[in-house]
Amino acid sequence: MGAVNWALEVEAAAIHFGGVQALAGVSFLIAPCEMAGLIGPNGAGKTTLLRIIAGVLSPDSGRVVLSGIDVTRWPTARRVRHGLALTHQIVRPFRSMTVLENVTLAAGHRLTANPFAALTRIARAAQEARAREILARVGLAGEDSKPVTALPLGHLKRLELARALAVDPSLILLDEPLAGLNHNEAAKLVDLIAGINAGGITTILVEHNLAQVMRVCRRLLVLDQGRIIADAAPHEVMANPAVREAYLGPGREHAAA
Amino acid sequence: MSAYAYSVLAITGINVMLAVSLNMITGFCGQFSLGHAAFYGAGAYAAAFFAAAGSSVPVSLLAGVMVAGALGVIVGFASLRLRHDFLAVTTIGISFLFVGFVRKQPWLGAEMGISRIPSSGLGTQGNALLILACALATIAFSIYVNRSWMGFGFRAVGDDEDTARSIGISVSNYKLVAFTLGTAIAGLAGGLYAYFTQFIVPDSFGFLVSVMLMAMVVIGGTGSTLGVVAAAIILTLLPEIFRFINEYRLLIFGGLLILVMRFAPEGLAGLGRAAVGRAWAR
Numbered sequence: 167m168g169a170v171n172w173a174l175e176v177e178a179a180a181i182h183f184g185g186v187q188a189l190a191g192v193s194f195l196i197a198p199c200e201m202a203g204l205i206g207p208n209g210a211g212k213t214t215l216l217r218i219i220a221g222v223l224s225p226d227s228g229r230v231v232l233s234g235i236d237v238t239r240w241p242t243a244r245r246v247r248h249g250l251a252l253t254h255q256i257v258r259p260f261r262s263m264t265v266l267e268n269v270t271l272a273a274g275h276r277l278t279a280n281p282f283a284a285l286t287r288i289a290r291a292a293q294e295a296r297a298r299e300i301l302a303r304v305g306l307a308g309e310d311s312k313p314v315t316a317l318p319l320g321h322l323k324r325l326e327l328a329r330a331l332a333v334d335p336s337l338i339l340l341d342e343p344l345a346g347l348n349h350n351e352a353a354k355l356v357d358l359i360a361g362i363n364a365g366g367i368t369t370i371l372v373e374h375n376l377a378q379v380m381r382v383c384r385r386l387l388v389l390d391q392g393r394i395i396a397d398a399a400p401h402e403v404m405a406n407p408a409v410r411e412a413y414l415g416p417g418r419e420h421a422a423a
Numbered sequence: 424m425s426a427y428a429y430s431v432l433a434i435t436g437i438n439v440m441l442a443v444s445l446n447m448i449t450g451f452c453g454q455f456s457l458g459h460a461a462f463y464g465a466g467a468y469a470a471a472f473f474a475a476a477g478s479s480v481p482v483s484l485l486a487g488v489m490v491a492g493a494l495g496v497i498v499g500f501a502s503l504r505l506r507h508d509f510l511a512v513t514t515i516g517i518s519f520l521f522v523g524f525v526r527k528q529p530w531l532g533a534e535m536g537i538s539r540i541p542s543s544g545l546g547t548q549g550n551a552l553l554i555l556a557c558a559l560a561t562i563a564f565s566i567y568v569n570r571s572w573m574g575f576g577f578r579a580v581g582d583d584e585d586t587a588r589s590i591g592i593s594v595s596n597y598k599l600v601a602f603t604l605g606t607a608i609a610g611l612a613g614g615l616y617a618y619f620t621q622f623i624v625p626d627s628f629g630f631l632v633s634v635m636l637m638a639m640v641v642i643g644g645t646g647s648t649l650g651v652v653a654a655a656i657i658l659t660l661l662p663e664i665f666r667f668i669n670e671y672r673l674l675i676f677g678g679l680l681i682l683v684m685r686f687a688p689e690g691l692a693g694l695g696r697a698a699v700g701r702a703w704a705r
Contacts, residue, residue: 222585246591254589260582262646271579275591277572278579281600284572333590 171234173198173337173368179218179228180392188214190392191228196370198336201363203383203400204372207412210389212372213255216339219370220252221245233336247279251335255342257322259314265325266310269297272332297332304328304358320351327358337368344375356382380404388412429551433619435659436551436558437612442639442655443558443565443648444608449637450646451574452601453581455507458498458514459636461521462606464628466491466613468525471537471623480543484614491610492603499602503595518630525625536624543618550619557615561608565648568604577601581646631673638676642683644692653691 174196181189189211196202206212217223219230221242229238237245246252260268271278273293278284301307304324309317317325323343330338340359344352352375360382363369373379379386379400386403388396390412396403403409424432445459466487473483498517502510525531532538543550568574579587580597587594617623635658643654658679662672687694 220589222588241593242588243591243593246589252589254585258583258586260579260586262578262582267575271575272590274572274575278576278590278592281573281576281593281597284576285568287572288570290572290575329586329590 171198172196172231173200173233174219174370175229175231176215176219177229177231179215179225179230181214181218181223181225187392189218189225192389192392192394193228194387194394194397196337196368198368199363199366200385201360201369201371201383203379203386204370204389205374205376205379205386206389210412211392212389213341215389216252216341216370216372220250220339243279246333246335247275249334249336250339251330251333251337252339253326253330253341253343255345257319257326259317259322259325259329261314263314264310265301265306265312265314265317266294266297268314268325269300269328269332270294272329273297273300275333297328300328300331304331305354319346320355323347323351323355324358327355327362331362331367335367337370338362340369340371340373342372342374344373344378352378424548426547429547430619431660431663433551433554433615435656436554437616437619438636438639438659439558439652439655440554440561440612440615441609441636442643442651443561444605444612445636446640446643446646446648446651447565447568447577447608448601448605449640450651451569451577451581452598453507453577454502454598454601455511456514456602456605457511457630457633457637458517458521459605459609460628460630460632461517462491462495462609463613463616463632464521464525464625465494466610467617467623467628468531468537468613469610470614471540471617472531474540474617475537477541480545480618483618484611487610487614487617488607489610491613492607495602495606495609496599498606499599502602503598514633515630518633522625522629525628534625536622537617538622540617540621540623542621545618550615554615554619557611562648562652564608569648573597573600578646635676638680642679642690644690644695647690647692650690650692650695 172195176192176194178191178193179189180191192215204212214223218225221240229236232245232248232250237248270290270293273296277287301310304327306321306324306328309321314325343355347355356378359369371379371383384399386400387394388403388409395408395412396406441459441463445456448454448456469490470483470487473486501513505513526534545553576592576597579592580594584594639654639658640651644650683690
């Protein structure tokens with residue numbers, strides 16, 4: 167008992183917005199190095215759940231435990247310093263900066279943790295070297311000095327990933343990284359994500375593109391109306407009548423099958 | 424140099440300090456403040472009050488820095504939960520609140536201001552040179568901050584607060600630090616001004632002064648220390664050189680602001696970079 171340190175424990179997380187119960191007691195455990203897909207119809211509560219894990223939202227009740235430490239009341243920045251990384255659904259780079267600066271700043275997350283300590287530091291060479299390494303890994307080598315406003319969406323998605331990797335996370339939350347990409351781009355980005363996960367970073371992938379999710383995730387959590395309705399291997403989840411009903415609507419599973 | 428020349432030098436130096444410190448808040452950290460003159464005034468009144476009560480020059484100046492910086496922390500706290508446009512409105516309120524408060528305080532001279540500020544003992548020339556030294560130190564500090572990792576963090580906060588949080592930057596700490604540093608320097612400028620003129624009135628620190636300082640930042644190029652310094656110098660000297668401008672001061676500032684926003688949103692700094700770029704390309 168207690169010997170296992172889960173990468174992430176979500177215990178009975180619940181939150182409501184006005185009269186809407188967005189999450190009604192969601193619980194699950196994620197093991198270190200796991201790659202889990204989080205799926206569900208629109209409005210199921212996926213993004214709300216991610217925001218609670220990231221500390222953007224505070225749950226009405228329930229707990230979030232990161233690598234054995236209860237972080238439920240921690241702000242996002244502190245969770246990031248504790249090994250959490252996240253990407254935004256809609257790309258949000260630092261627009262006044264170059265590609266390299268975006269990632270360098272993330273690579274310097276230990277220096278910027280305290281503004282006064284940051285004031286005493288000027289040198290950037292080590293963080294720039296680390297940033298170049300990560301940019302090469304996500305396939306953005308050679309884009310260093312470009313302003314981010316010059317990048318196409320496919321590259322911005324990779325930049326988002328690079329920035330998340332630069333904080334040396336143990337757990338990475340990806341909120342619909344494939345949205346807006348064509349099939350080819352999406353397949354390549356998923357391969358990259360799978361490679362990152364294989365390198366030892368626990369990954370939670372929220373995604374609408376089921377074909378790609380099924381390809382790389384060995385576990386799927388299905389959220390519907392604020393509850394987890396299935397948590398199993400992809401093929402089992404897809405065979406689950408409750409899941410089919412959630413996606414296709416009641417009484418239509420036979421027609422679709 | 425004549426006494427007049429020294430007084431122009433002193434006022435220019437003070438405006439440089441104010442514009443550069445406002446640029447730390449607005450340009451570096453993205454916190455749009457239209458209340459900078461209130462902190463300048465708080466520094467001036469605190470220094471004048473202590474000086475009139477017999478404190479030494481360094482103690483009085485320090486009092487100005489502390490009072491303005493403390494007010495900056497309070498306004499900074501209030502700003503943490505505000506989006507940009509609301510912050511602008513809030514800081515406008517601070518500007519009016521400050522003048523409204525000081526005008527009704529008999530112990531601060533009310534409408535008449537504080538007129539019995541003792542001399543700093545440095546003379547006109549010494550005062551002006553002290554102000555010049557402080558202005559140069561402010562410029563150097565601002566350039567240093569921008570190059571440091573703190574300045575890097577400020578840029579992140581100014582660009583996108585959520586993304587800054589996602590890489591572990593404590594956005595509220597950075598905003599508070601920006602407000603505190605910027606307002607403390609404004610407080611020092613206020614103290615220097617009090618010693619220089621030996622006579623302060625509430626209206627010297629009103630909303631129009633805040634707007635003029637913001638105009639210097641925008642015309643100079645938000646975020647660029649040297650651009651803002653250039654704008655502060657030009658906008659202070661123009662009305663001195665062309666006396667008739669004084670009559671049309673607001674008209675010209677307003678017109679310049681509109682022209683800059685329309686044709687050169689990156690201000691003098693942007694124009695400078697473009698000119699250097701063209702020379703390089705040749």
